[in-house]
Amino acid sequence: MTRNATLLSLSILLAAGGLQACRKKPAAAPEPAASMPASDANAAQRRADSLAALAAKRAADSVAAARAAANDEGTQAALRRVLSQVVYFDYDKDQLRDDARAVLDAKAAVLGANAGITVVVTGHTDEQGTSEYNLALGQRRAAQVKRYLESKGIGENRVTTQSMGDSQPAAQGSDEASYQLNRRAEFETRNVTGALMRPRT
């Protein structure tokens, strides 16, 4: 019994010693490096540092690029929005309101910077009144828009006009809010190749 107990204790000790030895080994691992010549260690550090810097720079560059791309995307979208922005009219009128002039001024600027683009202006009306007259009214609205763009230097041959009368309402209701949305001129741009140029300020 006693002998057995002693053996057991020994084996525990051995085991503990083995554990001890195992624990020491990792701690001793750096030692070979520390025992390397100092010049070699510095070079390795520089190499590591430069790699990290490069990665950081790359990351920063790609963010900047993405930001720039996103920014340009935003510009392109904004320019396209200007070109497609709808203008609205009063009941039975083709005269341009101030809000319509502001929209057309922005359009003229973008069209001025992108000489190749042509525009189809489609005049629309609300459902009130005679569909025959509404076709004529829609045509007059488109023509007013064309005249205004011409006055802002957009060549006559770059803008064509057409009318859909009351056949294509933007809003389906039979109330004044819907009617206002339907009394409008819409814009379709053609010959847009590549990125749009920003207007010169």
Next chain:
Amino acid sequence: MSTMMIRRALSALLLLSAPLVAQDTTRGVRIGLTYDPGSKPGIVVLPGRGVGADSIRAIIQRDLDFGDRVTAIGLNAVALGDASLAASPNWAMLAKLGAAAAVQVTVTPTGLHLALYDVAKHTTALINDYVAAPMSDTRAWRAAVHGVSDDLEESLTGTRGIAHTRVAFERGGRLWVVDSDGEQATPITEAGTPQSAAWNATGTTIAYSSFLPPAKIVLVDVASGRSRTLVTGGGVFISPAFTRDGASVVYSHGIEDGTDLYIADVSGGGGRRLSVGRGSDNISPTFSPDGRRIAFMSARAGHPEIYTMDADGTNVDMLTTLEVSSSAYRSSPDWSPDSRSVAFQARIAGTFQLMTINLRDRGMKQLTSDGQNTDPSWAPDGRHIVFVSNRSGAKVLWVLDAETGRTRQLTRGGTARNPAWSPRLSSN
């Protein structure tokens, strides 16, 4: 041919009955029926014989009712049996019912046989035979029956009926034609953007505009459906109207300086300008029955009003009195076949209503007030008007008797627009 036959028969009857007829109480009466002017003579449509006779009776009864000039007296089955004894009508019973006349249509191997009885005189006032298409050719067969109705109405009142007419209109991107009783609605164009159908004076050709660019004026042969472009180009082409002789079409056209009325020969050669709108819109031409004047809508005074001018574009005159209001709007003129007035639509308290303006004294009369009522077109009798109304919800076609104010719904379903009533059509 039926009209010729009936005229001959009527002449003979008039010769025979003339001495018996007091002219002051029988205005418009051709067969010697005696009733007061302005009243609606009662007529009993007796059961006929032969396959389809019941349908014929129903169609004729309805045609006479829709004509608003005679009273079709309804009878139950037993009374009908009593009213029409085998040999001759039951005169006593018909007289008791207040019938001035009774009519019986019988199916024959070649068509229809009409017998019209004068209840007061106990005589057969009119006999006529009609060649009709077989019943299987529904459209033509119904046309033949409508023709009988129109002969009857002419015999009874002196004014030919409008049963055998049709109405062209837009629905769901196509042009349709429907019989005067609301039956046989049939599309006559493919899907597209057709608008503003206009009949020629014989009812064989319809002109219409198409606004999907390139806009154009198109002529379509009603029977075959064949079509051809009359004029086309940039801008808008709107609201065609045939000249009375059918040789030309007047329409509205403009690109960027308003719209003017133009005229183009049906045989070709393009259009030449008639009106001088100076940048305003000038549309919806409608000819006077004599073909010498054109009524049209112009916005030259700032908003839509009705004007007239000579057929060559001279002597322009504002017909409607200028209304000084930013929301004033008079449009869609249609010259009445009796040349007494022009029907149009006007914006009244925010909604559109039908009106007429008397061409002699320019007195204006409002015809509708229920819902929104637009796009009037006269029937060839100068009494009925087809128009668009939302009084029952959807915008569908209705018919108004301008004398009594009675209305009836003509089409069902969909959104109908711009109806155009045909002239009286020939039987074949």
